[in-house]
Amino acid sequence: MTEIEKTLDNKSVRPTAMRILIYKFMAGKQNAVALTDIENAFEKAERTTLYRTLKTFEEKGIVHQIDDGTNISKFALCQPGCNCEIDQDLHLHFHCGQCDKTVCLTEHKIPHINLPAGYIAEDANLVIKGICDSCSDH
Amino acid sequence: MTEIEKTLDNKSVRPTAMRILIYKFMAGKQNAVALTDIENAFEKAERTTLYRTLKTFEEKGIVHQIDDGTNISKFALCQPGCNCEIDQDLHLHFHCGQCDKTVCLTEHKIPHINLPAGYIAEDANLVIKGICDSCSDH
DNA sequence: AGAGTGGTGCAACAGAAGTGCATTTAATGG
DNA sequence: CCATTAAATGCACTTCTGTTGCACCACTCT
Numbered sequence: 001m002t003e004i005e006k007t008l009d010n011k012s013v014r015p016t017a018m019r020i021l022i023y024k025f026m027a028g029k030q031n032a033v034a035l036t037d038i039e040n041a042f043e044k045a046e047r048t049t050l051y052r053t054l055k056t057f058e059e060k061g062i063v064h065q066i067d068d069g070t071n072i073s074k075f076a077l078c079q080p081g082c083n084c085e086i087d088q089d090l091h092l093h094f095h096c097g098q099c100d101k102t103v104c105l106t107e108h109k110i111p112h113i114n115l116p117a118g119y120i121a122e123d124a125n126l127v128i129k130g131i132c133d134s135c136s137d138h
Numbered sequence: 139m140t141e142i143e144k145t146l147d148n149k150s151v152r153p154t155a156m157r158i159l160i161y162k163f164m165a166g167k168q169n170a171v172a173l174t175d176i177e178n179a180f181e182k183a184e185r186t187t188l189y190r191t192l193k194t195f196e197e198k199g200i201v202h203q204i205d206d207g208t209n210i211s212k213f214a215l216c217q218p219g220c221n222c223e224i225d226q227d228l229h230l231h232f233h234c235g236q237c238d239k240t241v242c243l244t245e246h247k248i249p250h251i252n253l254p255a256g257y258i259a260e261d262a263n264l265v266i267k268g269i270c271d272s273c274s275d276h
Numbered sequence: 277a278g279a280g281t282g283g284t285g286c287a288a289c290a291g292a293a294g295t296g297c298a299t300t301t302a303a304t305g306g
Numbered sequence: 307c308c309a310t311t312a313a314a315t316g317c318a319c320t321t322c323t324g325t326t327g328c329a330c331c332a333c334t335c336t
Contacts, residue, residue: 067205067207067209069205069263071210072209073209092251094253097260105253105254108251108252110264111249111251113230113246113249113266114246115246115266115268116243116271117271118270118271118272119232119266119268119270119271119274120268121266122235122267122268122269123267124264124265124266124267125207125263125264125265125267126248126251126262126263126264126265127262127263127264128251128253128259128261128262129260129261129262130253130257130259130260130261131257131260132256132257133254133255133256133257134256136256136257136258137256
């Protein structure tokens with residue numbers, strides 16, 4: 001039983017061949033991936049399978065969904081530092097307008113915001129847009 | 139020349155009947171609206187017209203586009219406090235998971251974030267998700 | 277009046293997201 | 307080890323948002 005299989009098993013996700021491949025693919029990427037990215041990487045697989053795999057991964061806390069403002073959902077593997085379930089510990093994301101890549105900045109947390117009376121915060125999403133380190137240094 | 143016509147004219151947007159109606163509609167709403175919302179409100183109008191009107195409004199700084207994480211673009215009229223063009227003064231938005239409405243919290247600004255070396259911030263988007271004041275008090 | 281610009285209406289397309297159903301694959305129990 | 311069962315996958319199709327091209331209309335300016 002490989003490391004990845006153990007990880008999936010721990011999250012009570014059955015480690016099928018497809019899922020292991022998708023996990024590997026995402027682990028190899030430094031940036032968040034869209035459904036289409038995975039689709040292009042695995043010409044053989046059906047979009048539906050990938051779609052539902054991501055949904056399952058998300059439900060089980062293996063990946064988290066990122067909304068980077070492009071209106072295309074991206075996904076990234078949850079890291080030890082990324083406590084997606086806990087409200088107060090959400091990290092932020094960076095979207096590069098040049099290479100169009102979105103990365104997690106797990107060490108950067110969203111500051112606490114005092115909301116007006118009556119508003120109850122349950123979740124937060126902070127995306128910084130600009131130029132990433134790969135694109136900025138020439 | 140009405141107040142609205144003056145506003146549009148100031149932003150060098152020709153105040154057509156359609157545009158005035160759309161402006162009025164948005165001014166009457168407390169929350170951000172999606173293209174579909176306007177479409178439903180004006181059964182007579184074409185989606186394309188509304189679409190391009192919103193685009194024009196956005197370009198001319200009459201409305202700002204909001205990405206609240208639903209993957210559906212919403213729009214809200216720019217307020218005196220909402221300096222959409224200036225990076226450091228971005229306000230945040232609140233999305234209610236119950237009534238699905240998105241509101242601007244113009245008095246709340248996005249705190250400054252120290253990015254890792256090499257990252258250049260140009261824009262930011264912060265959405266708090268939870269229960270709004272209308273939905274929370276029973 | 278005629279030319280030109282910009283706005284509007286109509287049709288069609290692209291891409292992402294999502295659903296239903298049949299079939300295959302994997303886990304479980306005798 | 308096979309049979310049963312539940313879950314995963316593949317295929318087809320639908321829906322919705324966003325977008326573009328083209329023709330027509332309205333208005334302005336000379």
